[in-house]
Amino acid sequence: MAATELLRDLPVTARGVRTRASLVAAARTVFERAGYLDARLTDITKEANCSTGTFYTYFDNKEQIFAAVLEVAQEDMLHPGMGRVRDADNPYAVLESSNRAYLTAFQRNAKLMGLLEQVAQIDPTFAKLRRDRGATFITRNAKAIERLQTEGKADTSLDPLLASRALSSMVSRFAYSVFVSEEPGSDGKPVPFEEVVKTATQIWANALRLQR
Structure with a gap:
């Protein structure tokens, strides 16, 4: 479901995969709590207990991480x-x-x-x-x-x-x-x-x- 132009390639290391997954899970919590428009990147990094720099290692902006959250939901609903x-x-x-x-x-x-x-x-x-x-x-x-x-x-x-x-x-x-x-x-x-x-x-x- 997620548009490919919104998503970067997945990390190649196990640690990178875990960190990205943690960010996506945190973003879902923030989006569901605050809504899309009111959700802030600082809220997501705080929820994930990571730095803003870590966020930008995996995502460029809020749109990208929202697409990643939706991709996880899509997999859940398809399977x-x-x-x-x-x-x-x-x-x-x-x-x-x-x-x-x-x-x-x-x-x-x-x-x-x-x-x-x-x-x-x-x-x-x-x-x-x-x-x-x-x-x-x-x-x-x-x-x-x-x-x-x-x-x-x-x-x-x-x-x-x-x-x-x-x-x-x-x-x-x-x-x-x-x-x-x-x-x-x-x-x-x-x-x-x-x-x-x-x-x-x-x-x-x-x-x-x-x-x-």
């Missing part, structure tokens, strides 16, 4: 560690497990997703980064839909890429509304996590005509 599915031949069960893993990771990274949305409104580089992030998920899900169609488990009348674009966007915005905007359910209360998983999965399954 969230889907739980083992008892019935791996049941496409509904696999879909539910996949949605659960993604939504768990989204909830874990909700503050960063909110910050990315805000920064993308004022910085074209991060706007592109957000689009690239969405395209990554759409492409991956399109391949999964196409595979289900080939196996005769999904509606073959759908264009897999367009279906993925519609359904992936739906889940992403749905997750944003629940975990970032914290919009309540019809009863005025916070939406239970299991209800989020159930709703997203059922809409996906209905659209693709999957059977439980």
